[in-house]
Every structure is written in structure tokens, then in C-alpha cells.
Amino acid sequence: MNRARRDILDGIRRGLRGGRAPDPEMLAAVDERLARHPRDLIPARVDLPPDRLVTLFMEKAEAMAATVGRVADVSGIPGDIAAYLAGHNLPPEIKIAPDPALTGLPWESRPTLTVKSGAAQDGDVVGVAMALAGIAETGTLMLHSGRHGPTTLNFLPDNHIVVLRRSAIVGPYEDAWDRVRAAGALPRTVNLITGPSRTGDIEQTIQLGAHGPRRLHIVLVDGD
């Protein structure tokens, strides 16, 4: 196996520089780029004040078939979710991420709602997760795995509900990556999610609800 590695790298060096190993300047150039991870050209569409970024995020997310509910503060989240469930004729049961920001919500204000937390299981109909960021450029949510963030919640249940704080809305992807880096080493999974799952594989007919969620609902929380 190590032989395969050596042969491949040797083959690359033969093609690139007649078999020579990279010289110290080349190594330095690579390592400098990796350490500095410079930003490239960022589309001008995100050069907006924060409130306009929120509007852009909502427009883009809705254009990709997500729905957005807006609440004034976190106490409004259970109500928005209950309204979503009722609107889609869904049973009053949700599986939420084991995130204090979600488990600490006033669920008791909705006594008919059954709330469990943890990773998604087969049969869970509604999953509720917390977004790390909302990327206005394309209406994309960024979520990540961790103690508080099971990845299965984003893919197994038919209904994916994501709570997004207004303060987590950024313009370009690069700003969202800065948030990930600020949190330390990269988690196992970072998900960028734009709308519910879809396919065009049968006669180019776009259909929502392929293998992942059939619907994506974003609860946008204005205050913290």
C-alpha cells in the first residue's frame, strides 16, 4: 500500500517536473496558501446592510422551495412549529436536536406536542435542528454535527425544521466558514442545505422529496 502511495507520487513528479521532488520554495508556497486560506472573488450581491441580507436570505431560500416562519424571539418557536404541524396535518410529535438552545425552549406552552430529543430514528416524521449560519448569497443553511447536532435529523425525517437566529445570517459562504473556524477544528460533518431534497432523474421532471426531507421549514428568530 505504501508502495502504491510512492508510485503515485513519483508518477505525479515525473509528469510535473521530470521526477524531482518539490523544492523548498514550492513547499513554502503551498503551506502559506493553506495557512492563509485567502478569499477569492465574492459576488457583489451580498454587499448589503444586515437587514437587506435577511431579506435576500428569505427570498433565495423560498425560491428553492423552503418555507420561512418568522418569530420575534425564541419563545415564539414552539408556536411556529405547532402551526407548521397543523398546517400540514402532521401528528404533534417532533424530534429535536439535543441542543440547549432547543431543549430549553418553553415547550410546556404546547402541552399537546410530544417533544423528544436525540438522533433521528426510522419513523420520526419531524426533525428540528439548529443552524450555525444562514448564507444569504443562495438562501443556504449551514448546520454541523457535534454533541448538540445529530446529522441524521437533517436527512431521515420527512419534515426538516431548522431554527435560524437572525444574527447568524451572513452574506457570503466565506463568512460562514469563518464561524466554523472560530469554533475550532472542523466537526465530522458540515451540511450546507438549500431547500428540501429533490430529483430530476425521471424525464427531467423536478420532484421534491427524493430520499431526504420532503419539506424544509426555517424558523427565523429576530431577537435572541
Next chain:
Amino acid sequence: MQPTSHAFVENARDALANPKLHRALLNMKAGFQGKRAKAVAGLPEFEQLRERAKAVKDHTLAHLDTYLERFEAKATASGAQVHWARTGEEACDIIHGICQRRGAQTVTKGKSMVAEEIGLNAYLEARGLNPVETDLGEYIIQLRHELPSHIIAPAIHLNKEEVADAFYDAHKDLPPDRPLSEPRELLEEARGVLRRIFLASEVGITGANFMIAETGTTVIVTNEGNGDLTQVLPKVHVAVASIDKVIPTLEDATLILRLLARSATGQEQSTYTTFSTGPRRHDDPDGPEEFHIVIVDNGRSALLGTEAQETLRCIRCGACINHCPIYAAVGGHSYGWVVPGPIGAALDPGLIGLAEAHHLPNASSFCGRCESVCPMKIPLPSIMRHWRNAGFEAGLGAPSFRYGIRGWAWAARRPWLYRVGARLGRWSLRLLARGKGRLTAAPLANGWTKWRDLPAPQAGGTFHDQWRARQRGAGGPGGAGAGA
């Protein structure tokens, strides 16, 4: 897998006689081209981003050995196990070994072109495993024992009735009289069947759109969510990627992602873009316990430093395929291998050999649309031209074709003869057209006139004559008529 690219001419002839395929391809062209154009129009920076992305990838390829080493170090540090495979066989063997060690029977697969290239499914099936494709299009062609006919829309050549037939045949435990006439019904059935398989899977295999050297991360881009279910549910995740997938940083991935979906499906961003770094952490509630990354060469390192090196910038968006008049006429299976269309014509001779693939670079009118839409600015016609020359040098191609080329070259190197020949040809074609402006038959050209009229030469002389006249009048464009 065994390519059938040597039979391109026969394959193409069959495809041209298949009206069902034509309807499907027409549908595809209308869909993809319009959507891409709209997405590009919506991003004023698109052209600049193409230049930047090309530069990033050229830089990466120039330091490919170092970036792969840096990627490996970071991936290993995050707990992933990195494997290297010189050939497809070695890659299959590594993946089979992982499955065997875990005692896996059912293996789910996300869509991966390199897995198709190395024939992974056949390899695993021959050893008693049950690999199941989970991308809807890939699942359909797996049931039909076919190759993908398009790199992002594998079942583009099929209509819904053919998909229904495949499902009736495969899903025997469902009521035989169930309705399957609508795409929705077909999707629901596949979703139900595959959901059980996702939950039972012991190893999940995906490809990787990128390997990020900065963080040791692999990335998949999907719309269906099947790739994510494939990699999050089983205890083991294997990502298989070719050496050209490495890029430096998260910012570089972001740059290229701004081009990828727009060029492919005309979306601004695909539904799911997932970055995987190492296996699940000790306090993660879910995710795979083991994460393996198999880095495959399979002929790519040999393309470095050659005229075909630039094909390694390809991000497999399919834009060149969606805009190719030849692909639109003959479909993907005619190409006889995993990557069809212009990128296949430029890449396949380097990967499966010119003896097998020499027809493919000849299957082009050099209209140049492929290059004009390629997000990574790969000079596809130039690379095809390179392979045409190499094929001729190697003595490949039918004798009539080779004599024709040789004769043409002989005349073209003798300007006086060429001019006389051109005048003679013009004169006789005009005579044959008898003032109608077109020919329905012409000597030596029935291959053309059998299908369509040949326009007759217009008034004003040969191209040379007209060019000279234009140079004399008004100084001509640029006045670069020296030596004419």
C-alpha cells in the same frame, strides 16, 4: 469495466435509429441549456469566477504531489484512514477488504463517477456482496444493468415507461397491479424500497467532489439526500476519489461551488453540499465509526505534463455534454465508457488508451460550445485535436479515413494545387446545383446528402478569392493579409 468505445461508429448508428432516445435527448437539451443560461445571467461575476477557478486548479495541479500529501496528513490527523490505489483493481480490492473486515453484506452507494470507472459494483457483486446504488438515476440503471449515459443524469436516456418496467421486474414483493405511470409514483416506490436498504446498510460508499487539503475534508454535492443517508447511517463510510479532486482550502471549494451547480443543473447551489472530516467524534450522537478515503490514480498521473493535463481540471458538471450537438444526437452510451461527450472525448483516450478510444475525439464538429460553457475553461477542442493527431500518428482509424486525411494534407501543403482544386470544386458544385443553391446528391458526399442538403457555393469566388478581395477593400480587418 470493459469499454466499448472502439465500437463508437456502430453504437452511434444504432443510437441515431432510436426515436425514443431522440425524444429523451431533445428534452434534456431544452432543460439543461436554458437553466444554465438563466443561472449564469443571474451572476454577473460568472466569467471572472471561471478565470479564478481555472487558476486555482492549475496551481493545485502544479503542486499536486504536495497537496495530496498535505491532504493525507490532515485527514489522518482527524481520524480518517487514507488508502492509495494505483489502479481501479487496487481500489476495488481495498474497498472490498474494508467491507469484508466488517462482515458487510449490504453496501449502499452514493453516485460516484470514479466508482463507475473502476467497476466497483461488479467487483463487489462477484465477491458475494450486495452493493445498491441510491441516487435515483443510478438505481434505475443498476436495475437495468446499464452504464450511466450522462455524468449528472445517469438515466437521461430512459422514459418513465422504461423505468416502470424496471421497477415491476425488480420489486417483486409489491402488488403487480400497482400504478406506476407517473414520475411521482416511481419516485415514491424507489424512496420506500431504498429507505429499507439505507437502514440495513453496513458500509456506505460515496465519491467526493473535492478533497480539501487544508482540513483533510471530503465533500459531496447532491440534490436527493441519498449521499448523506449513505454516509451517515452505516458504521463505515468509504469515500473514493481520484487524485485530481484535491484542492487547497475551504475558500477554494467555495469558489468552485459557485460554478458547479450553475453549470450543471442551473441551480445556484445544489440542495446538499456536505463536508466530512474524520469519523464521528466521541460525543457525536450519530455518524460512522470509521471513515476511509481511497485515493485513486488509475492513469491520471500519466496525463500530467501532457497536452491532456488540463482535463484534470474537470469538476464533472456535465455542461459540455449538455451543449454538445454530437452527444445530443447519439447519446451517452455510444461513447462506450463512463465519461461521454466532449470531456469523454478529451479524457477517455488518456485513461483507457487511444487504441480503444480513438473514435471519440473524432466525434466532434469542433463547434467549440463545450469550451465556451466549461466552468473550468478546459480547451476541449484543442485536446481532441491533439488526440486526433496522436491517433493518426499511431496508425489508428479506417484506411479510407486515413487516406482521405493523407490526401487532404498533401494538397493543403501545395497552395497552388489547393487553389486550383478549390476553384474546380466550387465550379463543379455550382454546376451540379443548377442554380438551386443546394445539392441533394454529390459525388463522394452521399454520407452527407443522404441526411441533408449540401449548400452550394455562393457567388463571389472561393474563400481565398473572397479573403483577398476583402483585404484589398478598406484595408481589411486588422490588415493581416501578409503572404496571402
